[in-house]
Amino acid sequence: MNGSAAEKVILITGAATGIGAATAREFVARGFTVVGADIDRAAGEALFAELGAPHEFRMLDVRDAAAWHAIVGAIIDRLGRLDVLHLNAGVMMRPKGAAIMDDPLAWFTPETFCKVRSVNLDGVAFGIIAGMAVPGLSRIIVTASGAALLPLDIDPCYTATKYAVLGLSLALEKPLAARGIRIDVICPGAIDTSLTAPDVREVVHQEDPAFIARSVATIVTSDAPGPVWMAFTEKDGLQRYDVPGLPGMSGALDVTDAA
Numbered sequence: 486m487n488g489s490a491a492e493k494v495i496l497i498t499g500a501a502t503g504i505g506a507a508t509a510r511e512f513v514a515r516g517f518t519v520v521g522a523d524i525d526r527a528a529g530e531a532l533f534a535e536l537g538a539p540h541e542f543r544m545l546d547v548r549d550a551a552a553w554h555a556i557v558g559a560i561i562d563r564l565g566r567l568d569v570l571h572l573n574a575g576v577m578m579r580p581k582g583a584a585i586m587d588d589p590l591a592w593f594t595p596e597t598f599c600k601v602r603s604v605n606l607d608g609v610a611f612g613i614i615a616g617m618a619v620p621g622l623s624r625i626i627v628t629a630s631g632a633a634l635l636p637l638d639i640d641p642c643y644t645a646t647k648y649a650v651l652g653l654s655l656a657l658e659k660p661l662a663a664r665g666i667r668i669d670v671i672c673p674g675a676i677d678t679s680l681t682a683p684d685v686r687e688v689v690h691q692e693d694p695a696f697i698a699r700s701v702a703t704i705v706t707s708d709a710p711g712p713v714w715m716a717f718t719e720k721d722g723l724q725r726y727d728v729p730g731l732p733g734m735s736g737a738l739d740v741t742d743a744a
């Protein structure tokens with residue numbers, strides 16, 4: 486990235502709470518100017534009032550492609566640059582606060598699928614498209630999930646979208662690099678945020694979102710080869726994930742004819 490940290494601007498989506506809020510605090514501590522975006526106005530404005538100027542909160546629904554172009558334009562107009570995009574906003578099938586270890590098929594409806602897809606996948610794609618038009622933008626980091634690497638049968642829609650953003654990011658890695666933009670994907674494990682269902686909280690240890698915030702900042706300020714990173718537990722730390730190649734040609738099955 487060109488310029489000192491003091492000059493750099495990062496836009497974080499889903500910045501009102503959880504991992505996004507922790508990441509906003511982390512980048513402020515590292516000298517960046519942080520623009521936080523979310524649909525949760527109350528939580529976002531409260532956090533950024535505490536962070537103070539020049540950091541600012543802006544309303545953004547990541548599902549709205551036109552709003553994406555408006556927000557990056559407004560940032561360039563006001564701050565003169567945008568260096569890093571952290572595409573972090575995300576939702577699960579069940580409403581926040583609901584138990585998650587019931588029958589996932591009870592929640593598998595067109596409406597639920599579209600809700601999760603529109604935030605988790607469209608929101609990331611629209612962010613990348615808007616970012617591509619920003620002169621000087623050099624880094625994009627996407628918050629995926631462990632559910633991008635291992636199916637989470639308690640939430641198949643969430644799993645599908647997280648696999649999809651991983652695939653999207655991997656396919657875009659080289660074309661974006663040709664435009665001077667590096668894309669990374671971070672796959673957190675179970676993290677203590679309002680996304681975590683109460684029944685999961687009882688059985689799985691939840692890591693502090695500050696661990697993911699530090700991991701995101703470490704990736705963005707490093708040139709270490711990526712692009713996929715696992716951040717499951719503080720104990721295991723941040724690890725590069727080796728994306729598997731095509732599997733070997735074993736277990737062949739002869740293709741049969743109708744007769």
Ligand SMILES: NC(=O)c1ccc[n+]([C@@H]2O[C@H](COP(=O)([O-])OP(=O)(O)OC[C@H]3O[C@@H](n4cnc5c(N)ncnc54)[C@H](O)[C@@H]3O)[C@@H](O)[C@H]2O)c1
Nearest residue numbers: 499502503504524546547573574575630673675676678680
């Ligand atoms: N908490 C975990 O265990 C965990 C694990 C792996 C990955 N993640 C991922 O981390 C990211 C952040 O989640 P979190 O755990 O901090 O949960 P969170 O619910 O605290 O934060 C998500 C934020 O996204 C915002 N948001 C939702 N829909 C939006 C929209 N349409 N436009 C803009 N903002 C929107 C919410 O208002 C909220 O502030 C998500 O992508 C999530 O899938 C979380």
